[in-house]
Amino acid sequence: MIPVIIAIVGLLLGLFLQHRKGFDAEKATKWTNFYLLNIVLPALALLYIPQIKAEWKLLIPISAAWFTFILSWVIFGTLGRVLQWDRGLTGCLIIVAGLANTSFLGFPIVEGLYGKTGMPVALLMDQGGSFLLVSSLSIIVGSLYSEQEGNLRQIPLKILSFPPFGFLMGTLVMSILEIPTPEFLMPILRLIGRSMAPMALFAIGLKFSLDFESIKSKYFWWGMGYRLILAPFIVWLIYQNFMDSSSLTFKVTVLESGMAPMITGSIVAISFNLRPKLATLLAGLGIPIAGITLLAWYYFLG
DSSP states (O other): OHHHHHHHHHHHHHHHHHTOTTOOHHHHHHHHHHHIIIIIHHHHHHHHGGGOOOOHHHHHHHHHHHHHHHHHHHHHHHHHHHTTOOHHHHHHHHHHHHSBOTTTTHHHHHHHHHOGGGHHHHHHIIIIIIHHHHHTHHHHHHHHHHSOGGGGGGHHHHHHTSHHHHHHHHHHHHHHTTOOOOGGGHHHHHHHHHTHHHHHHHHHHHHOOOOHHHHHOHHHHHHHHIIIIIHHHHHHHHHTTTSOTTSHHHHHHHHHHTSOBOHHHHHHHHHTTSOHHHHHHHHHHHHHHHHHHHHHHHHHHO
C-alpha cells in the first residue's frame, strides 16, 4: 500500500508543479523521461529478465500480452491508413492502447482478488510480456510513426542506440545462457526499480490536463475501448481453446489483458512526441475507469 501512496504523491506533485510560476515543466518532463527510459528501464531489465527461465508452459500467458499489442498495431495501423489519421495519432494509440498496466495496477489487483497464488502469472505477463514489449516493439513503433518517410533509413540505428533496447537484448542473452545478474547489483537495481511508478506518475502529472473536449474525443474512447474491453474479450475468446477456462491462470491472463494503459507506454509515446496529451489522458484516466471494467471482468470470469 505504501508504494501506491508514494506513486499517487508523485502524480499530485506533478500536477501541482505543472503551472507553478518559475518552474520549467517542459525541462522537468524531459529529464524525468530521460531517467525513466535510460536508467530505470535498463535497471529493471537487468533485475528481472535474466531470472526468467524459458519453459513452454509459461509462453501461453506471456503470449497474451504480445498478442494484444500486435493486434493493437494491426487495428489502429489499419484505421490510421483508412481514415487518414496523422502518424502521431496512430502511433500513440498503437503503443498506449496496446500496452497494459500489468504491474503498478495489475499486481495489487490480482493479489487482492486472487491472493498470492495469482501473482506468478501476473509477474510472467509483466516481465515476459509488457516489460519486454515496452523495451522493444514500442520503440520500433515510436521510431516508425515519429519519422517522416524520407528518414525511415535512420530507424534501425535509432532503435539499436536506444538504451532500453540494448539492455533488453543483453539480458535476453543472459536469460538464454542462464547467466544470473550479479548479486551485489540487486539492491541497487531494486532501489532504482521502485522509483518507476512515482517518477512515471510525476511525468504524467506534469503533462496532464483535463478538459471536456478531451473527454469527448473519439480517439480517447477508442483507445480505452480497445484496452479495457476488446483486448481482454479477444483473449478470453481465443485463449479458452488452449487453457482451462476455470483455471486461475486463465482468469489472471484475461484480467491482466484488461488493465488500464501502461504508464511507461505513455512515457515512450511522449518521448517520441506521439500525441502527448492523448497519451497522458489514456494512462492517467485509464486507471480509475479500469476500476469499473475490471470489476465486471472479475465477475464475468467467475
